[in-house]
Structure formats: structure tokens, C-alpha cells
Amino acid sequence: MLSIKNLHARIEDNGQEILKGLDLEVPAGQVHAIMGPNGSGKSTLSYVLAGKEDYEVTEGSVTLDGQDLLELEADERAAKGVFLAFQYPLEIPGVGTMTFLKATLNAQRRAREEGEVSTPEFMKLVKKTADELGISMEMLKRSLNVGFSGGEKKRNEILQMALLQPKLAILDETDSGLDIDALKIVSEGVNKLRAPDRSFVVITHYQRLLNYIKPDVVHVMSKGRIVRSGGPELALELEKNGYAEYGEAA
Amino acid sequence: MTAVIRPVKTSAETALVEQFTAAKAALPGNATLREQAFGAIVEGLPHRRVEEWKYTDLRALMKDAKPLAVAPEKAEIDAAKKAVPFAALKVPAILFVNGTLAEQGKLPAGIEALALTKAYATDHALLKRFGESGVPSDNAAVALNTAFVSDGILLTVKKGASVETPLHLAFVQHGAGHAAYARVLVVVEEGASVTLIESHTGKGAHQTNSYVEVLAADKTDVTLVKLQNEDLASQHLATLAIKLGAEAKLTTVNVSRGATLARQQIHLYFEGDTTNASLNGISLSGGKRHLDTTLFVDHASYGCESREQFKQVLDGQSRSVFQGKILVRQNAQKTDGRMMMRALMLSDDSEADLKPELEIYADDVQCAHGATCAALEEEYMFYLMARGIPRAEAEAMLVEGFVGEVFDSIENETLKEELLAVTNEWLRTRD
Numbered sequence: 079m080l081s082i083k084n085l086h087a088r089i090e091d092n093g094q095e096i097l098k099g100l101d102l103e104v105p106a107g108q109v110h111a112i113m114g115p116n117g118s119g120k121s122t123l124s125y126v127l128a129g130k131e132d133y134e135v136t137e138g139s140v141t142l143d144g145q146d147l148l149e150l151e152a153d154e155r156a157a158k159g160v161f162l163a164f165q166y167p168l169e170i171p172g173v174g175t176m177t178f179l180k181a182t183l184n185a186q187r188r189a190r191e192e193g194e195v196s197t198p199e200f201m202k203l204v205k206k207t208a209d210e211l212g213i214s215m216e217m218l219k220r221s222l223n224v225g226f227s228g229g230e231k232k233r234n235e236i237l238q239m240a241l242l243q244p245k246l247a248i249l250d251e252t253d254s255g256l257d258i259d260a261l262k263i264v265s266e267g268v269n270k271l272r273a274p275d276r277s278f279v280v281i282t283h284y285q286r287l288l289n290y291i292k293p294d295v296v297h298v299m300s301k302g303r304i305v306r307s308g309g310p311e312l313a314l315e316l317e318k319n320g321y322a323e324y325g326e327a328a
Numbered sequence: 329m330t331a332v333i334r335p336v337k338t339s340a341e342t343a344l345v346e347q348f349t350a351a352k353a354a355l356p357g358n359a360t361l362r363e364q365a366f367g368a369i370v371e372g373l374p375h376r377r378v379e380e381w382k383y384t385d386l387r388a389l390m391k392d393a394k395p396l397a398v399a400p401e402k403a404e405i406d407a408a409k410k411a412v413p414f415a416a417l418k419v420p421a422i423l424f425v426n427g428t429l430a431e432q433g434k435l436p437a438g439i440e441a442l443a444l445t446k447a448y449a450t451d452h453a454l455l456k457r458f459g460e461s462g463v464p465s466d467n468a469a470v471a472l473n474t475a476f477v478s479d480g481i482l483l484t485v486k487k488g489a490s491v492e493t494p495l496h497l498a499f500v501q502h503g504a505g506h507a508a509y510a511r512v513l514v515v516v517e518e519g520a521s522v523t524l525i526e527s528h529t530g531k532g533a534h535q536t537n538s539y540v541e542v543l544a545a546d547k548t549d550v551t552l553v554k555l556q557n558e559d560l561a562s563q564h565l566a567t568l569a570i571k572l573g574a575e576a577k578l579t580t581v582n583v584s585r586g587a588t589l590a591r592q593q594i595h596l597y598f599e600g601d602t603t604n605a606s607l608n609g610i611s612l613s614g615g616k617r618h619l620d621t622t623l624f625v626d627h628a629s630y631g632c633e634s635r636e637q638f639k640q641v642l643d644g645q646s647r648s649v650f651q652g653k654i655l656v657r658q659n660a661q662k663t664d665g666r667m668m669m670r671a672l673m674l675s676d677d678s679e680a681d682l683k684p685e686l687e688i689y690a691d692d693v694q695c696a697h698g699a700t701c702a703a704l705e706e707e708y709m710f711y712l713m714a715r716g717i718p719r720a721e722a723e724a725m726l727v728e729g730f731v732g733e734v735f736d737s738i739e740n741e742t743l744k745e746e747l748l749a750v751t752n753e754w755l756r757t758r759d
Contacts, residue, residue: 128714129714130714131710152713153716153717153718153719155714156713156714156716162714168708170708170711171729172728172730172733173729177725178725181712181717181725182712182716186715186716189718221729242715
């Protein structure tokens with residue numbers, strides 16, 4: 079599924095290297111957690127995978143089912159099944175949530191040469207998915223994420239993921255800013271999407287999220303590389319001992 | 329003795345003098361008024377050293393003065409009808425072709441109309457009401473209109489009439505190479521409500537000058553929506569002058585999309601107390617076009633509220649100007665005025681000039697203004713693209729979102745959709 083080899087990336091503006099030879103293999107159907115101290119490059123990794131232009135990849139490769147992702151623009155990657163749940167979902171005034179949801183779904187379907195979804199079909203799909211995530215249709219009438227609470231924004235990200243049915247979902251600190259109830263709802267949303275042909279990369283600072291979304295593998299990231307990998311017990315160990323031994327403060 | 333140095337007249341200035349000299353004897357109405365008006369420009373057109381015209385140097389930008397349009401033939405009128413927009417609205421239209429009142433149609437109940445030519449013939453009392461809004465008669469665009477206009481319409485919305493159906497004033501230019509002047513007076517009597525739609529369309533390089541004055545009495549509710557979508561080779565000078573009585577409500581939305589050179593002047597005078605006005609506009613410019621919106625709001629009464637929201641989207645090497653001034657006179661206590669102007673620049677070579685001004689003489693008022701200039705948010709673009717929306721579509725969504733807010737003040741959904749369609753059409757061509 080996802081294969082990252084010796085990935086080096088730097089910030090385009092100032093040339094600062096953030097990812098320094100990162101290797102990661104995520105087989106189909108698995109959930110991999112990436113944990114690590116602040117500044118270790120976790121969010122950068124998610125942006126580089128999704129195709130943000132502020133970063134320049136200087137070395138290495140990223141493939142999804144053999145497809146080179148690095149040669150694709152962000153929208154093309156999305157159409158190939160890459161989904162990034164943002165740590166800070168943006169508020170976009172003037173762009174209606176429903177308009178946006180429909181545009182995303184149809185853009186991806188067009189790119190894959192599937193037919194566009196009809197409006198009634200789309201409404202039904204959104205309503206069902208939103209209900210499961212405790213998102214009211216009233217909320218979806220607003221501009222994208224405008225006036226949404228932190229938890230609502232995160233749930234809206236999961237709603238998009240559920241609609242788009244990606245191959246690879248990257249969750250960037252989806253647990254941040256969530257209270258325990260919201261965390262449960264979001265985790266259930268994610269767990270429901272677990273499938274043999276879908277992989278997850280779950281980036282988190284805290285072990286708490288992993289109580290709800292059980293990872294197959296836990297990686298520790300430090301200074302732009304994966305420095306240790308293990309089973310779910312590794313997360314518990316990190317929770318207990320902190321990241322001190324990885325050379326950076328938590 | 330001091331010698332006044334006069335620059336050589338431009339060809340447009342020379343042509344205007346020649347035209348006026350040749351035409352004045354035949355023009356209807358008060359000749360003295362025309363002479364006085366022409367006096368304001370006989371020495372030349374305003375230029376960049378005149379503050380009000382600093383960003384729109386009419387003298388430099390107006391390359392020629394096209395001859396006055398002749399009254400259109402029936403065939404031309406029939407052809408012009410095809411260019412009337414907003415068919416989906418299915419509302420009555422008063423049609424002007426090349427500045428001539430061509431068709432009046434059936435008016436909604438509560439509205440009376442009088443052709444300007446007929447008013448001239450009888451020296452009708454309504455003629456004297458032009459200028460009541462206090463719009464400066466020596467403003468170049470106003471003066472040119474006063475000097476040259478020969479057709480138009482005078483509308484009266486009768487006392488207490490609640491006119492549900494919007495009335496469409498359609499100004500179509502047919503053919504090229506002419507100058508068309510038209511003038512409209514709208515008297516809205518006490519307690520009446522009305523929605524007027526004004527459209528300017530048509531193909532060909534022409535010059536238009538329109539003057540619309542709205543005199544709304546106490547407790548009136550007036551909505552004015554204007555679409556300027558003239559040929560990209562044309563020149564459009566327009567003045568909207570408004571006077572509002574007490575406890576009235578006004579909403580205006582101006583969409584400036586067409587013309588190489590366009591200037592929309594809006595003059596609003598609050599005569600009565602505790603009146604609310606919401607003034608909105610967008611301009612869409614590309615290529616080497618120059619669009620100007622110049623606003624003057626005169627708070628001369630107690631407790632009035634004004635909201636000004638103007639947005640510009642620029643591409644290519646276009647230039648878009650917005651100057652807005654709010655004057656709060658000494659007796660206009662408890663005035664609440666807020667003006668916001670925002671420019672969205674899609675290209676590196678476009679230029680947005682934003683000039684907000686507040687001049688306040690009362691001491692118990694709330695006034696604010698803001699101006700922003702920005703490119704499309706890269707972060708927004710990434711968010712949309714990361715969901716699979718291609719770049720061009722993502723840009724279009726963001727521009728629509730930016731502009732859409734302005735259309736929210738329009739209650740008529742069909743009209744809102746028509747204006748969004750104009751925006752979409754511009755987004756495809758970016759011209």
C-alpha cells in the first residue's frame with residue numbers, strides 16, 4: 079500500500095530540512111500510529127504526503143500501490159485515494175459546506191471517470207453519514223467550518239473521509255482539542271471505516287487516541303526520521319516515559 | 329497679470345465641445361441648465377490632479393468622444409431585445425436602446441411612468457426634482473449627462489404602494505461608435521416599497537452615460553440592483569444619486585463586470601432620521617480594464633445607519649478603484665456607519681486602489697472603515713485541493729465565496745443566481 083523510502087523534505091521558503099531520510103511501510107488494511115515529540119516532523123510528513131506546495135522533496139520516494147505520489151498535485155493524489163484529516167481544519171467563509179462536500183465527491187469521481195453523484199443520492203449519503211457522527215444538517219448549511227467548534231470541525235473531517243472512502247487516510251492529531259465524548263465519536267467513525275483495502279496513518283502526540291483506534295504498529299518519530307517501531311505496547315511505554323530518550327522535550 | 333496655463337485639449341475634449349455646439353439648439357428642455365452643466369467641462373475633463381479623479385484620470389483614459397446616438401429603428405430595437413438579461417426573472421422591462429426609450433411594457437400596479445421627452449414637452453414639475461439628492465451638478469459625469477441627455481423616464485411609486493414585482497430598467501447598446509445618454513428619476517412616495525433592477529448590456533465599442541436619481545420619502549423600502557455588463561470595448565460612466573427620508577430602508581447592489589473604462593458614482597444623502605442603508609458592490613476586472621466605484625455618503629440626520637460593503641476581484645493587468653467617503657455632519661448624532669472594502673488579486677500585474685475616508689463632525693457616532701488587499705489564500709487552496717478539487721475549480725469556489733457574500737443582501741433568489749452566473753462567466757474568461 080504506502081511505501082516511503084529515504085524521504086527528505088525541506089521548507090521551500092527557508093530551505094530548512096524537516097524530513098531527514100524517513101522510511102515507512104504501511105501494508106493494506108493496517109493502522110499505523112506515528113508518535114513523537116513536538117517538532118519531530120509529524121505534521122510535515124502529513125503535508126508532504128498530501129502534496130502541500132510549501133515543502134520541497136529533495137530525495138527519496140513515496141508510492142501508493144506502486145503509484146508515485148510525488149509527481150502528482152494535491153488534487154490528483156486525493157483522486158488516487160489519499161486523504162488528510164487536518165489538525166486545524168480551515169474555516170472558509172462564503173463556501174457552503176454542502177457545496178464543498180458535493181464538489182469534492184464529484185471531483186474525485188470525475189477524476190476516476192466514475193459518474194457524478196445525483197443530488198438526492200448525495201443528500202441521502204450525507205444525511206446518513208452525518209447522523210452517525212452526530213453532525214446536524216443545520217450545521218452543514220453554514221459556510222465550511224465557519225462557526226464550528228473544535229470538535230465539530232474534527233467531526234466534519236471524519237465526515238469527509240467517510241464520504242470520500244480513501245485508500246490511505248492520514249489523521250493529523252485528530253484527537254487534539256477533543257473532549258472524551260467527541261473523541262469516542264470520532265474514533266468510532268474511523269473504526270467503522272477500517273477495511274482490508276484501506277490503510278491509516280494516525281499521527282498523535284498522546285496515547286489516549288490509541289485506546290480507541292487500535293494500531294497494528296506504533297512508530298516513534300524524531301528529528302525527521304522513524305527511530306523506533308513496535309506494537310501497541312510501545313505507545314503505553316511512551317505515555318509512561320515521555321519522549322526524553324528521543325532527544326527532544328515533549 | 330497671471331497667465332493661466334491650459335494644456336492643449338485632447339481629441340475627446342475637442343469633440344465634446346464640437347458636439348455640444350452642434351447639438352444644443354436641438355436638445356429639448358431647459359437650455360440654460362445645459363449650458364451651465366457644460367460649463368463644468370468646457371475647459372476640459374477631470375484628470376489625476378483633481379483628487380476625486382486621481383485614480384481614474386478621465387482626461388487620459390477617455391481617448392475619444394463618440395457622436396451622439398441617433399434614435400434606433402424598429403429592426404434595431406428588435407435586435408437589441410436579445411441582449412436584455414435576466415429573462416429568468418420574468419419581470420416587466422422598460423427598454424432603452426442606445427439611450428432612447430424604446431419600450432415601456434406593462435408597469436406593475438402602483439408605479440406611474442412619464443417619458444422624459446414628454447416631461448420636457450410640458451415642462452413637467454418632476455423635472456425640477458432632479459438634483460434634490462444634492463449630487464454635485466459640476467461633477468464631470470453628471471455635467472455631461474445634464475448637457476447631452478435627451479431621453480429617459482420619470483417613475484413615481486405611489487404612496488403606500490407595495491410593489492412586489494421588481495421593475496427592470498434595461499439599457500441595451502446596439503451597434504458601435506455612438507454615445508448614449510439616459511436619465512431616470514424615481515420618486516418613491518411615503519410608505520411605498522419597490523425593487524428596481526438596472527442592467528446595461530450590448531455589444532460594440534460605445535460610450536454610455538447614465539444618471540439615476542432616487543428620491544425616497546419617509547418609511548419607504550427601496551432595493552436597487554444594477555448589473556453593468558457592457559461590451560469590453562465600451563466606456564461606462566454612471567451616477568446613482570439617492571435621497572432618503574426618515575425611517576426608510578435602502579439596499580443597493582452594484583455589479584461592475586463590463587466596459588474597458590467604467591466609473592460608477594454613488595451619492596447617498598440621508599435627509600430623514602433613523603434610516604438604514606446597505607450599499608454593496610462587486611467589480612470583476614481582467615485584461616487592461618479599469619473599473620472605478622466612487623461613493624459618497626452624506627449623514628445629515630439623526631440616528632441613521634449605513635453599511636458599505638464593496639469587493640473587487642482583479643486579474644490580468646486590470647485596475648480597480650474604490651473610493652468611499654462617509655461624511656457625518658454635526659447634527660447627525662448617533663450615526664452608525666461601517667464601510668468595508670476588499671480586493672482579491674488573482675494576478676501579479678493588477679492594481680487595486682482603495683481609499684476609505686471618514687469625515688466626522690458629530691461627537692456621538694460610531695464609524696468604522698476597513699480595507700484589505702490579498703491574493704487567494706494558499707491555505708484555502710490546499711485544503712480544497714487536498715479533497716480532490718482541481719486548482720481552477722478551487723479558485724472559482726473561493727472567488728464565488730468571496731463575491732457571494734455581497735449577493736446575500738439580495739432577497740430574490742433568481743436574481744441572485746443570475747448574478748452568480750455572471751460571476752462564473754467572468755471566472756471562465758477572466759477578461
